Amino acid sequence: MEPRIPERFRERYLPVVDDPDAFLACLGELTPKSFRVNTLKSSVAEVQARFAGYGIGIRQTGWCPEAFVSDVPELGGTLEHFLGSIYLQELASMLPPVLVRKELETARLVLDACAAPGSKTTQMAAIMRNKGMIVANDIDYSRIRALKFNMEKTGTINTIITNQNLLHFPAQLQFDAVLLDAPCSGEGTIRKTDSVLQEWSERVIEGHSHRQKQLIVKAFDLLAPGGVMVYSTCTLAPEENEGVVDTLLRERKDARLENVSVPGFRLSPAIMEWDGAQFSEEVSKVARVWPHHNNTDGFFLAMVRK
């Protein structure tokens, strides 16, 4: 059943999505239950064997060996969940660390700029095998408790938590990799979060866009020369995605985009023109995730090199 989607939402996206019927139908279905094997505590083979023993069907994704979809919703009641050997996480939300897996494997200093509740922080720590250091920052102190809990549950050691407005972050810190998973209007999470549509408006989108443009420039400034930044959101709004990346390219001439590619996962091209504005040709290197293509949340990814 389709959720009650505002007319203006339809007007914005149905003309730019490849299959409007599939898109709308998908928004009315819950996302499948998915999880990531936490290799700080277990191995893919061990978790597969345990789930086979339970009789729970799980399917490994073709684009991330640690990512699985499950037939059974009660993953939270498994021993593996208790132990922190698996981490319940929506598939699209696993993409940013996967995109820079090679860089993370050798990175010494990494910034997760808007880290709470820590899904991507703990995923990056696993890729880094608890080596190097992650600075996991969040402006909202009330969300740091969840971040801390997830770090402890997953056995994440190589991370410190900071509680600061990113815009005030010490300029002398220079990171090998930065993840800016920016606060956003969350349109991509409609499938699991009813409140997104209730609170949806273009005014909300504009507010997020304004802030995201400040954050992306600051996050880029914290990147060491040669470093890589991933900018991601869980929204479909071009004002919060392509428009934000376009602003960075105009404000920082040393910012270079790299093609976003995750072999085995279907990514879609950027929206290059929106609301009368034409984005830089370079913006074509970013990628969108439409929910109906991979049966996930909607998502956006850009990879920036300094």
Place this chain on the structure above:
Amino acid sequence: MRRRITDSQYKAGKEAPAPSAADVLLYLEERFGLERALFSDYGLYATSKGRIYIGPKRLVNHPRIATVGLLIARSQGAIKPSTNLLQLFGRQVKKNYVVLGRENAATFIGGTDVKVTSGEKGDASDGYVLVRYLDFSLGCGMLHGSDVRNMLPKAKRLKIAYI
């Protein structure tokens, strides 16, 4: 509710006072057979509240560090190892562990104290112990005779459906 650790309680690049960190390492080695080398890639950090954290070897210079790494022990009076520590390094624990059967393990994960047989208790002596199920490290318990008091943090306790 966990108290906020103020910024001044961490000093960038400065490890915990040697006696405190050393005490914890000595305890973990003597009680559980956890060798110091396991922790040599990391730094140990103490707060004024007697909590010991394991984290990156060196910290960055940042004015608003809220917390570092993983809480491994509290050391007010006696040292108490954390469940998080025992879960992460449990496979390296060589002594003072109990091995529960399936039913007892589910009960323990749910937050209840359990009784152990002499076979489940093995050579463990009274005091803090690692509680295992098969070769999985469930967390910390306090052994007294044949009773294992549940030391799992409340937030971690779980009604388990698949074990």
